[in-house]
Amino acid sequence: MTGIGSAGDRSILRALAGLGLTVLLATDVAAGTDAAREAAVEAARAGDGAAAIVELERLHRSAPTDPAVLADLVVVLRNEGENERIVEWMEGRAPASLPDYAHMSWAGALRDQGRFADAADVLADSRHAIGPRAHLLYAAALAESGFPDQALEALPAPGTPGLDADEHTLMAYVLRIAGEPRAALRAARHALDAEPGLEDALRQRILALSGVGAAGSARRLADANPGLMSAELHATLVNDHLAAQLREALRERLRRERAGQMARRDEPVEEVLESLQVARLGMDPGGTAFRRNTHDQIFVLRELGRHAEAVALWEGLEDRDAAPPYVRRAVADGYLATREPERAGEMYAALIGESDSPDASLLTSRYFSLIEAEDYAAAAEVLERLVDETPIWLRVPEERPADTPNWERVGVEQLQAMDRAYRNRADQADAMLAERIRRAPANADLRNAHARVLRWRGWPQASVEATQLAELEAPEAADTRLNHAANARDLGDFARWEQELETLERDFPRNSRVRTLARQWEDRGRPAIRGEVEYGRTSGPDDQTGLTGDRDLRTELRLDSPWSRRNHLRAFALHRTEQGEYDDRWLRQDRVGVGLEWEALRRNAWVRLDADRQDSSQLGLAMGWSHWLNDHWNYSLEVDSRSLHTPLRASDAGLDGERLNGSVFWRASERLSAYGGLSLLRIDDGNRRVSATAGATRRLHASAHHVTEGGVDLFAERNSQPGGPYFNPRHSASGSLRLEHDWLTWRDYDRSLTQEFRVSAGMGYQADFGSAAIGDAGYHHRWQLGPRWSLHYGVGASTRVYDGDREQRYYLQAGFEGRF
Template sequence: MDGALRSLAWCLAAATGWVAPLAWADETGVSQLMQEGRSALRDDDRYLALKKFALAHAREPANREASNALADVLMQLGAPQAAANVLETPGFPVRGGQAAERVRWGAQVEEPDPTQPFAQTDAAIALLQRLATEARSATPPDREAERRSLCDLVVALRNRERWSEALALAEDLQRAAPLPAYVRLAQADAQLALERPEQALASYLAVLEADPANRQARVGLVYAQVETEDFAAAFATADALAAEGAPRKRVGASTATQPDADWLDAQLLAAQVRRYADMPLEAWQRVRPLLDAAPASPSLRWEMSAIAAARGWPRQAHHEALVAWSLAPADPTAQFELANAEWRRGYWASAAARIERMALARPTHSQVRRLQDEVSAHNDAQVLLSFAPRRAEGGGSTAPGSGMTGALRLYSPPLRENWRLLAAAEREVDKPDHETLTRNRYGAGIEGRWSDLSFELIGWSNQGLLEHGGADASVQWQPDDHWTLAADLQRFSADTPLRAIQAGVRADAYGVRIAHAWDDQHVASFSTALLDFSDGNRRWQATADYLGRIVNQPGLDVLLHPTLYASRNSLRDTAYFNPERDASFSLGVDVRHLIWRRYQRSLRQRVLANYGRYWQSGFGSGDVGGVEYSQTYSHDPRTAWEYGFAWARHIYDGDAERSLTAFIRFEQRF
């Protein structure tokens, strides 16, 4: 520490001319000073050599030998700016050192103008390009100086987030000779940013083979392991980093301690990996104690925001993001998390404006580009299409039998942020007892969406068995992150059985639902509905269910879903299935598995299995249940496909119906 302070003092003295008074106070001749300086260098005492050469240079500023010797030792001590000040014409090594130092400044020193975060780096890039050109054009060409400038240029381009240029230059240099570790690290960062995680993984490992303690390479390796979906390796690498060090450390000879930023970053990294693995509860448990101990830490706040969002708490996520931003308003991560939180919260205009401001300063940043894609997709029109043919046997005359359902819904782009127009078409076909019953519905309406409230209003024209108008109105309110209240009103409800419509009977429906989500893993709900049939029958029905996750591993979730249902009808002997009273209890298992993921693209599969008992007054009880298998492919924020099949067993008036349904659902924004 004392040596470093001496070095800094003499560097400043040499650079500013304050050595002169010391030189005249020292009567030693220049030759003797130079000899003592060279002797100090042979003894590897660069601080003493710096002192002697600085005194010699101060006594005879025109002495080139003294100037060159002083510049050389200043370069060895990492002070290229001071070295340039003592030379009349700095050469390639000194100017290259100045450029490399400017690259480091650009990465470490915050620019005063937040709209120009790369001003220092841009200047370094221009200087390095000039140096490389000069070295190439020299007579003879200075290939060593050219390569050194180009290696530093790779790092500068990486810092500037000009990923493609950085990678192309690194690959050109690599073809000529192996890259130094610091350049290979920049190459790895560019490969990761350009979504080439396998290449980045190999590059990070190569850096660590040469420099096992390189912290930046170890952190980069974690992200490459995450992007290649190797979470076991990512956990191991991140946890090894988190196990090192302590919350506080001593600096220099002082007995006082100060917070260790590297230790905190490692704890955050270990939590982030759990969040990336869709394990937000474990991530929360890691970060919550840290935040309790350091509530004014911006990095802890913005990570808590991301975790809260993953747990299904958008309001808390927004609160944490606002606090983080207030603590570090110029930090790019704080701005990104706030934009993300505003978007999830439904403050679309505010979030979009913030994202555009970020894009002006960081147009190639991967997270900014992803948010821009989400904004663009949100502002598009949307089409939803579903089709499900069904084959059934058994069930008696009141069962729906074979048939199909199909639906098409088209939404306009958002109008004045909160509104969308919609058009819809639906077709339902049942084939009981070799009859064909058909209903077609065509509708148009409007949707409104705000941060806590949404509603939809549709007018319908029903065609087929019974031509009659209808309407649906639904509203949903979320007063906080846990409660959801919903209600709906349907004139000529879609739940009216086709057997009833065949008999000229319509049903209006009135329903309410309340749900409580403790977190993303535990949700309970209760709903009740009344169907008011035009033949005088009234059907009251109620459903209570719970969804709880019992397995949460990277790429795999298993949830239990118990459900209790009961209904009662006021009228007997109708043309449609109409039990006086009935009830059922079932237990479902919901297995969700990630087959493959590559950034925004993913393929998931899901198995739903349930078994229960159904009871109907006058007919006793029997087994009911089913199995459903589906796959979902998401291509980007605009396109998603879901397809699969379902087998089910239901009971109608004591007769069991078994059905097999295939289905496909498609979503596209355009």
């Protein structure tokens, strides 16, 4: 057996001694680290945080696996406000790698750096062990991460033991941003009870007051504590207060509307707008409060109908993409009202795309933007969606016995009907509205829409009756009063028109329909001018001269004075010429005249004195009368002592003609009309020319931009003394079928281009020569250059048989009309 003093024993002893020394050394190192760590912590407590951080970082580098060193380093760094260094040290580490007592400092640093979700992750498990303070910080991080519901679940109750005034202040903040301002008020009160002068708590109380709708109290409390709120926060309070005032102003406006106080209904809203404008002057242009104030002004301007100002304010903003939906909606309405439907439509479309279930009013606005942009196909798609997504009935709670009608659906069905009218199918709109009124007879909107369609159909008296029924339900409504004014205009009741317009301009000065009526009334006070010219060339047998000559030219120029408001009279001057080339010699009638015209109550009378420019001693007197008996029947009478209907060759032979004319016009609606006339021309040579005309027109097709009509025209004439120096058969007649098509090729509100196509074909008869085919074709452009000026021009060709010889006439026409 080997002894203790052997060489083997000595090696074992040396090995054991080495092992013991290592253990003793490690123990000594750990003890030294703990002592150094505790010394660093004590230094931090004594106020030398910088030295403590240096020592703890040194210790961490020498003992990187010691969690206590890292935890104390995080706590001291947090106490010294070194949040970035904490984040740097802890990047990529799991919460479990650090003792719980350092989690509050770690999470707090992450939160201060804006990494709210990471802060919540740090405390997700350890908060239960740490206690209420950790729950509070965790809830704050969740709320700031955009999870208010989870934040409210994690939040301790106000008054929880262990929470001091600062922590109740944080609780008030969390409750407020999580959408619970009333609970935030309670938490702020706990904080102020514990420390009455705590500014942060008072600040949260002020903001919570604003959040519960007591914006006025919040603003007064802030004003009573100057310097408490930052300039930006104070501006936010001002905006909140003004927003509350705006809500009250809108309620007051509605109350005044219902009370019939239309002229003063906008005053409360205008006062809020003025306050917003003043407040904005003191705000930082780069701040969020300034931007919100601008947004609110845009909304208020839209409410007041001041759309151009709203659009101008919007276009002055830099960060328009961040604007909330209510602002972009107001701006879209502004673009639509200022006649920029394409821009409005783009904004409406974007708003619709942002919503899973856009409201009916937004889809309606989109519809009108497309109608005004002349995109009727896309408008039809929007209307179809509007109908599909607006239910007839609204679901109600189970305790209610039955579903209730959705009155928004009534508006949608009204729009369906009006859509037909916009597409030139007023007959369908009429029928649809009548049916809906049968189901909802007390609905003033439906009755006013019906009145409007009846007027569009040419039935102002029927429209009056419909408007009177609407008046029983809504006498002060703008639509009711607008219908009264427009009906008075169409009926020639100018005193009523002026009276209605005066009150409409007072109560609804920015309403576009009111402005249109006002412009039309103003136009009656403007001088007017109208001109027409037609040049034709006729080809036929070489040895014959046509009915109108080889070449012919007709012109007419009329100047009108403004209408007198008092007696509804106006003066006019008229210059007319008729020329024709017969056998290489030009024959000419050249008349100038002056007259007086009266118009009122669907009656029109005029008298004119005219003379030949070559022989002013040859005076003529003409008079006329016209009267609409009702919405369907009109008759007119005319007498002219020296009529231009006297053939040119008769005038060249020194003959004059006196003409008597009577006509009647029947109009069932825009879809069907008929006419008839009888005239007598007594020529100085003893000839009595009696002419009769009759015809009818039927609408065959109508859509938004196309209208096609067909008709028949009949003519018969008899001369008592046939022959003579002018075309004068014993009798003649014609009958033809007519087809007309109008294509509204382009329109931009008051400006438009319409292409007109016309063709007719029939048979003509002349005594002693029998019957032959006749025809006519024409193509015209009609430009509406604005609300007061129009221009038209065109070409045409016709074929007739006179005295057995066929003639072809080609002509050019042009004309204009306007008011100065």
